[in-house]
Amino acid sequence: MLRTMFRTLDQPGLWAITLSAAGILLVTMGARQSLGLFVSPLNTSTGLGIASISLAMAVGQFTWGAVQPFAGAAADRFGPGRVLVAGLLLLALGSAITPFMGSTWGLVASLGLFSAIGSGAGSFSVLIGASSQRLPLEARGAASGVINAGGSLGQFVFAPILQMLIQLLGWMGAMWSLALMTLTALPLVGVLAKPAEHSSRHAASDAGLWQNVRLAMGDRSYQLLNLGFFTCGFHIAFLVTHLPGEVDLCGLPSTVASWSLAIIGLFNIFGSLYAGSCVARYRSKYVLFCMYSSRALLVALYLVAPKTDLTFYLFAAGLGFTWLATVPPTAAIVGKLFGVRYLGTLVGLSLLAHQIGGFLGAYLGGIALARFGDYAWMWYADMALATAAALVNLPIREARLPKPAASRLPA
Numbered sequence: 001m002l003r004t005m006f007r008t009l010d011q012p013g014l015w016a017i018t019l020s021a022a023g024i025l026l027v028t029m030g031a032r033q034s035l036g037l038f039v040s041p042l043n044t045s046t047g048l049g050i051a052s053i054s055l056a057m058a059v060g061q062f063t064w065g066a067v068q069p070f071a072g073a074a075a076d077r078f079g080p081g082r083v084l085v086a087g088l089l090l091l092a093l094g095s096a097i098t099p100f101m102g103s104t105w106g107l108v109a110s111l112g113l114f115s116a117i118g119s120g121a122g123s124f125s126v127l128i129g130a131s132s133q134r135l136p137l138e139a140r141g142a143a144s145g146v147i148n149a150g151g152s153l154g155q156f157v158f159a160p161i162l163q164m165l166i167q168l169l170g171w172m173g174a175m176w177s178l179a180l181m182t183l184t185a186l187p188l189v190g191v192l193a194k195p196a197e198h199s200s201r202h203a204a205s206d207a208g209l210w211q212n213v214r215l216a217m218g219d220r221s222y223q224l225l226n227l228g229f230f231t232c233g234f235h236i237a238f239l240v241t242h243l244p245g246e247v248d249l250c251g252l253p254s255t256v257a258s259w260s261l262a263i264i265g266l267f268n269i270f271g272s273l274y275a276g277s278c279v280a281r282y283r284s285k286y287v288l289f290c291m292y293s294s295r296a297l298l299v300a301l302y303l304v305a306p307k308t309d310l311t312f313y314l315f316a317a318g319l320g321f322t323w324l325a326t327v328p329p330t331a332a333i334v335g336k337l338f339g340v341r342y343l344g345t346l347v348g349l350s351l352l353a354h355q356i357g358g359f360l361g362a363y364l365g366g367i368a369l370a371r372f373g374d375y376a377w378m379w380y381a382d383m384a385l386a387t388a389a390a391l392v393n394l395p396i397r398e399a400r401l402p403k404p405a406a407s408r409l410p411a
Contacts, residue, residue, distance in 0.1 A: 017134050018143040020191035021127040022150025024084060027185040028122040029324070030154025031091060031178055032064065033265070034162050035111065036241045037258055040248065041171035042107070052104040054241065054366025058359045059112030061237045064120040065355020072125035072344030073209060080130035080344075081193030087121025088185055090114050095179035099172035122185070124151075125351055128331050129344025130192045140335070144328040145276015151324055152272055155265025163258035212342045216334075216349070221397040225333055226353035228288060228393045231385035232326050233357030235295060238378055239264075239319065242365040246375055250307040260316040267320030275325035284329035284336075285396040291322040291329075292390035296383045303379055333398060357385075 035057065042053050075083045094115030101110050127147055132140050158181075165174035216222045244257035278287045298318045305311045334346050361378075368378050 014135055014139055014143070016191050017131055018139075018146050019150075020188040021131045021143075021147045022153075023188045024088075024122055024185045024192075025124070025127055025147055025151040026154035026157070027182055028087070028091060028119040028154070029151035030158030030265075031095065031182055032060075032115070032119040033151075033155040033240050034158045034261065035060070035115075036244050036261070037159065037162055037166065037254075038171055038175065039241065039244060040254070041166060045171065046102055046107075048104055048107070049370070050245070051366045051370045053107065054363055055104060056107035056112045057241050058237075058361075058363030058366075059108050060116035061233070061241075061355050061358030061362045063113055063116035063355075064123070065233065065352040065358060067117050067120035068123065068125040068348035068351035068355070069345055070348070071121040071123075072129055072346075072348030073342075075126045075130055076209065076342050076344045079193060080126050081189055083121050083126055084189045084192065085186065087118045087123075087126075088182055088189075089118065091118030091122065092179040092182040094118055095175050095182065098175050118182075123351075124148075124327055124331070125344045125348035127192070128327070128347055132331075132335065132343050133341075134192070134194070141279040141328065141332060142276050144279070144331055145273045148272035148275070148324050148327050149269040152265045152268035152320070156262045156269065157265070159258050159261040159265065163255065209342055209345060212338060213345065213349070216338055216346050219337065221337060221395075222334070222346075222350075224392045224396050225330060226350050228292065228389040229326070229330055229350050229354045230357040231292070231389035233354035233359075234361035234385055235357075235382055236323065236361070237355075237358030238361035238365045238382060241362040242369070242375060242378070245365075245369060247312060249374060250312075252307070252309060252312070256309050256312050260312045263313055263316040264320035264323050267317045268323040268325060271321035271323065271325040272328065274321075275328045279328050279332045283398050283400065284332045285393045285398050287329040288326060288393045289390045291326055292386050292393070294322055295319065296386035296390070299379055299383045299386070333396060336398060 039050065039053050039057070042048070043050055046053075071083050071087070091114075094110050094113070094117075097114070098107065098110040101107050128144055131143050131147060135143050158178075162174050162178065165177050169177065240261070243260060244254065247254070247257040247260065275287060275291075298315065302311070302315045305315075330350055331343070331347050334350060335343055338346055361382075364381075365375060365378050368375055
């Protein structure tokens with residue numbers, strides 16, 4: 001399956017576009033998805049309290065989503081190069097100034113605004129939109145899986161490195177190191193800044209950006225897709241922010257948290273590649289149904305399992321397989337419904353719904369811990385929302401896939 005998938009990218013130019021986008025996402029998502037490692041040391045250093053720090057993280061979750069449609073629209077209108085450069089510089093700036101912030105609103109500004117806007121501008125809406133406009137139709141599913149895997153590889157690489165830097169340099173030194181690491185993605189922007197050559201248009205795409213946005217917002221299938229994606233954001237933001245706290249509540253060392261986050265990233269590399277191949281073989285709404293259902297089952301199994309190192313590692317592996325792998329089928333449905341001309345904008349709006357859920361997952365997790373002393377109610381909410389997400393995807397209007405023609409691929 002994966003071999004056939006990669007054959008659609010069997011040209012140096014296609015791989016250059018795909019890997020450049022994957023490399024940028026590796027950096028922006030690696031930085032963003034590892035911020036939970038800083039919650040405890042930030043609390044110890046500033047004394048602000050978990051709820052206040054969770055608020056800053058939650059604002060960042062929402063801001064990351066809120067910037068997606070605007071970043072996607074700017075890239076669709078003016079090209080992705082300037083948007084990506086500005087995003088990477090803002091992400092580096094936010095990381096660099098965080099150690100100087102000793103108040104809740106200071107952290108909201110550095111992590112919740114600067115870092116979040118920067119990572120959002122260098123994330124899915126811009127990268128998948130830009131690559132889709134520069135790749136032929138048959139290569140887009142495979143490319144989205146590879147790009148998504150780049151983000152997962154970033155989490156796998158960044159989490160243990162940052163945990164080691166926190167132990168060696170302190171959290172401030174680790175945060176400054178993160179700022180420098182972010183700048184390494186700048187040379188990759190040039191590949192995606194080249195003019196698009198494969199931008200095919202859906203019939204509705206010629207109506208213009210805002211007409212397409214209004215069309216999409218009134219489409220029931222798009223609404224259901226975004227409702228399911230909302231619950232995905234709740235799930236991921238809760239875990240990426242509060243999994244280190246859950247590990248601590250279980251009396252386990254902080255390295256279990258960092259390695260769990262890394263394992264999530266590692267297994268999502270395989271999950272993202274598999275999701276990309278599934279998009280080419282099955283209707284994407286069924287792929288999403290299986291992913292969301294598996295999350296509810298995994299959380300239920302975690303709750304009844306003994307809380308050991310091995311339990312967290314197995315839990316992380318299972319969750320990791322679907323972690324960011326929901327993005328390729330979600331983007332595929334958007335592309336099927338509305339075409340790729342304004343894909344960056346419309347995927348950005350879907351990611352906004354995702355991050356409204358992310359805001360609630362990060363913030364309510366902190367509130368639950370402060371009020372009840374554990375995350376029990378959050379786990380129950382996560383299961384219920386994952387089940388709901390699986391079900392709301394089934395009525396989505398999605399055409400059956402045409403039977404693959406073997407002759408279209410080189411022998």
